[in-house]
Amino acid sequence: MRKSDLVRAWGRILAGYLPALSIEITKECPLSCPGCYAFQPGHLGDIAFTSLADRRGDALVDAILAVIDDRKPLVVYLVGGEPLVRFRELSRLLPKISERKIYVEVVTSAVRPIPIEWASIPYLNLVVSIDGLPAEHDIRRKPATYERILKHIQGHQIAVHCTVTGQMMCRNGYLEEFVRFWAARPEVRVIRFSLFTPQIGETGPEILTADQRARAVEEMRHLKGQFPLLQLSEQMLDSYLNPPDNPSQCIFAQVTSCISADLETAVTPCQFGGQPNCHECGCVASVGLDAVGNHRLPGGLRVRKILEVSQSIGRSVRSLREHLKDKRSTHSLQGANVGDHALGSNGSDLKSQS
Ligand code: SF4
Ligand code: SF4
Secondary structure (H helix, E strand, O other), rough: OOHHHHHHHHHHHHHHOOOEEEEEEOOOOOOOOOOOOOOOOOOOOOOOOOHHHOOHHHHHHHHHHHHHHHOOOOOEEEEOOOHHHHHHHHHHHHHHHHHOOOOOEEEEOOOOOHHHHHHHOOOOOEEEEEOOOHHHHHOOOOOOOOHHHHHHOOOOOEEEEEEEOOHOOOOOOHHHHHHHHHHOOEEEEEEEEEEEOEEEEOOOOOOOOHHHHHHHHHHHHHHOOOOOOOOOHHHHHHHEEEEEEEEOOOHHHHEEEEEEOOOOOOOOOOOOOEEEOHHOOOOHOOOOOOOOHHHHHHOOOOOHHHHHHHHHHHHHHHHHHHHHHHHHHHHHHHHHHHHHHHHHHHHHHHHHHH
């Protein structure tokens, strides 16, 4: 994150807007990854993700632009379902988001070809989820196999995003083998790791034990110096080991609004929805922003402290703006009533004059 981005984000927070917006662009996905949070019961509380009325075609493009223009984010994450299911709509939408000078990340499995014209869209970042080496990935994420991914990313620059699972940490050197493979590809611009984040009470082999988590972080620390494409800092490594206690302590959750495929239903408390176990969170977005928040400014103050104060100012600004908006719409309604009234009287007058 550049300093200028931080300053812009701060300005947005002070103005009462959230700088990041995550949109589940569709409820459809040809994959069925074990541990996928979007399709888990409870992701949207009592509402089933698959029951949402999602849009297509111009209706989808227009509705997303309307949400963006209303919420004024600096960065938009388009997630799924699988965003490429709506590649035609995205081919129209992405240039329009880019024209607004808003960063946009499309998080995809690369299950189908990524349109080559996307390669020249400014502000666009393609993030391809690749969960381990072929032996594990191809089982978890079929039909988005390595063979397909390698074909579909040709001509693009991508960020590789790997969610580390308990299974991967059963073998020493796994992460190094993974990074070595992807760092050698000309399409790869950056490599990011998340650690699998369970829901409260969830069980399963994806979840890392405390020992596996510690080993994963040690392996990452070891790889950091060797592979410059690996997006990691010492502060991030610390944050993987000390995740936020709850969503109110999570900067990512605090600065990102998340909506689901009907573009109305909020995904809370963060993009995982449901009841995520913050104590075992390893989401790279949360880790990255936590590291920024823990950074000390000259004078010793942490960025997190400034953020908290700014959020409280922003909340007041937002409620004032909403109050004024309500007042304006009440006035215009009253104006319309007066107008109707006037028209009615005039009409009667005209009638009586005629
Ligand atoms: S690709 Fe994403 S949305 Fe689809 S099943 Fe896998 S994790 Fe879930
Ligand atoms: S991103 Fe992680 S730490 Fe933040 S609210 Fe979600 S689960 Fe909790």
